[in-house]
Amino acid sequence: MHEDTIAAIATPVGEGGIGIVRISGPQAKDIGKELFRFHRPVQNPQSHKLYYGHVIGEGGEVLDEALLAFMHSPRTYTTEDVVEINCHGGIMPLKKTLERTLQLGARLAEAGEFTQRAFLNGRIDLAQAEAVIQIIRARTETAMQLSVAQLQGRLSQKVGEIRQQLLSVLAHMEASIDFPEHQDVEDVAFVQLREAAELAHKEIDLLLQTADKGRILREGLRTAIVGRPNVGKSSLLNALLKEQRAIVTDIPGTTRDVLEESVNLGGIALTMVDTAGIRETTDTVEKMGVERSREALGQADLVLYVLDASDDLTAEDIELLQAAGEKPLIVIVNKTDLVSSPADVTTKLHSELASVPVVPMSVVENRGLQELEEAIVSLVFQGDVKPSQSAMVTSARHKDALSRSLTFLQDMLSALESGFAIDLLAIDLHSALDALGEITGETVGADLADEIFSAFCIGK
Known part of the structure; x- marks a missing residue:
């Protein structure tokens, strides 16, 4: 072919x-x-x-x-x-x-066949091939930088170094298995195995710590704007997009369906999901919109809960805030232009909502957008949105492979402490190496490779 x-x-x-x-x-x-x-x-x-x-x-x-x-x-x-x-x-x-x-x-x-040939002919490895489509789909400069770094082989090089360390140990282990009469060879193999496995475990763990940040920087955050009707959710979406995308009226329940738009906020790609106001209603169409709003809340990576500064926090608000669960959550107090002392409202909410970030805003007067951007960066990235200069994991597939490799190494170290035979330890080490090889394509199956390249556009 x-x-x-x-x-x-x-x-x-x-x-x-x-x-x-x-x-x-x-x-x-x-x-x-x-x-x-x-x-x-x-x-x-x-x-x-x-x-x-x-x-x-x-x-x-x-x-x-x-x-x-x-x-x-x-x-x-x-x-x-x-x-x-x-x-x-x-x-x-x-x-x-x-x-x-x-x-x-x-x-x-076929889709992705040019890049697939580059991979099969050895010019790039599988992680670099995946970076090609990531570059094409990058929506922010940060996502672009991450993808270019992966195309240049930053992740592949790190994974290759870890894999080479373990392969060297595996060679000593197999020598020990082949020549069981040489006890000194087995003793050296055990010592080297423990040292290499512990070092590889540490380095893989460090890579995995970058996975969540890397995924968000590359893919962005699915962000749900939720709240009761007529608190300014659609106005907030329009303000973030800097265009009149959503219909805004003073009539509660104007938004009946979920509306999605993308925005680059502080170097982060946010897929903003404007939802229908959540309330009890007998209107059939509005009820469907409320159900979709609850689904959007469940699927979100980040929740922006909008409140009306001129209205008190209600039991319904508390219920919806609790529905966000462990998701990153920011409370936006909109319409601060309608109250005489916005600071008092914010202070009161801080006391009622404990550690939840509260951002006062007036969408009408275009106040608070910068503070919202800073709150998102602080909450999601602890204030640092810049990508790491070292290797970062940006793919769910790579994260899964690293996680499985880490598990095999943990099992092997536990077995080593329990005194298992060296040939049994070699099985876990082989599995850890195979999982790492899936990232660069050295041990990947043809079906998985075909699936990866099928996501490319034709002509690339």
């Missing part, structure tokens, strides 16, 4: 200045020469150089004016011969150019 030649449109569908058709595989150069007419005769096109000319159809007709680049193996994205045709960025020029490449013997690439 990976010995044939693939082609795909590598740029988004739609109108634009430039669109690119990418070809990779053993026939790429021949297909490129066949479909392209050079403006000036070229006998042997140089690698990584743009040539001006025209894309030619099956009957010799001109399909588009274009620039073409030949990139010779192995200095390419896939390490195979690659040709990229820079057409005009419209649906028809790209469609006709792609059709011509398929006529000449290429097949349509």
Whole structure:
């Protein structure tokens, strides 16, 4: 399958200045020469150089004016011969150019197949391949920095170092198993095993400590704006988005459904979920909105609970605040412009809500947004939103693999203290190594690799 030649449109569908058709595989150069007419005769096109000319159809007709680049193996994205045709960025020029490449013997690439070939051909490992799609989907500069660091191999290098330490110990263990008559070999293996396992355990634990922060910095926070009707939830959403996205009226119950929008707040991507006001109601439509609001509350990573500064805290408010459970929670006291002493309201709420952060705001007067941003950064990241300069875990898959590796090492250390035979200890060590290898792809199964690359866009 990976010995044939693939082609795909590598740029988004739609109108634009430039669109690119990418070809990779053993026939790429021949297909490129066949479909392209050079403006000036070229006998042997140089690698990584743009040539001006025209894309030619099956009957010799001109399909588009274009620039073409030949990139010779192995200095390419896939390490195979690659040709990229820079057409005009419209649906028809790209469609006709792609059709011509398929006529000449290429097949349509599957989702993520170019990056998959880069992985299979050894140019990048699996963690770096995953970073490619993370870069494409990054919504903040911070998320971009994290993904670029992973593409450069920061996480892979750290995991590789831990894995190499354990592999060295495994070699001594297997020597001890193969030569049981040499007691000194086994004694050395036990000592080295304990030292290496404890060090690896510590380093994996440090990586896992970065996982929650890394995931949030890359994926963002699903943030539910909840509260009783007419406290200013939709107004808060509009203020954060800096546009009138949600309908706002003085009539309680205006919002009937869940509304989602993304906002970059202090370097954090927040998926803001504006919910219907939660209250007891007999209105069928509003009741459905209230149910969806409760579901959004349950699915949220962060809860912004909005109160009206001119109204007292009610039993219903207490119930909803308790429903947030252990989730990060910030109470927003809106409409402070309607009270004579906002500080007194905030002080009273601090005493009633104990350790919950309370932020006074007036959305109408555009006051309190900076304080809200600071409260979110302080609550979620303890005030430091910048990514670590060392390796960080940003993927649930990587976190799971590290967690399993840590568990196997813990089991092995416990077994070591209990005096288990060295061949039994080797089983746990093999399992720990396999789990670490899943991150970089050294021990990953074909099904999992296919699943990862299927999430990519076609042409990447």
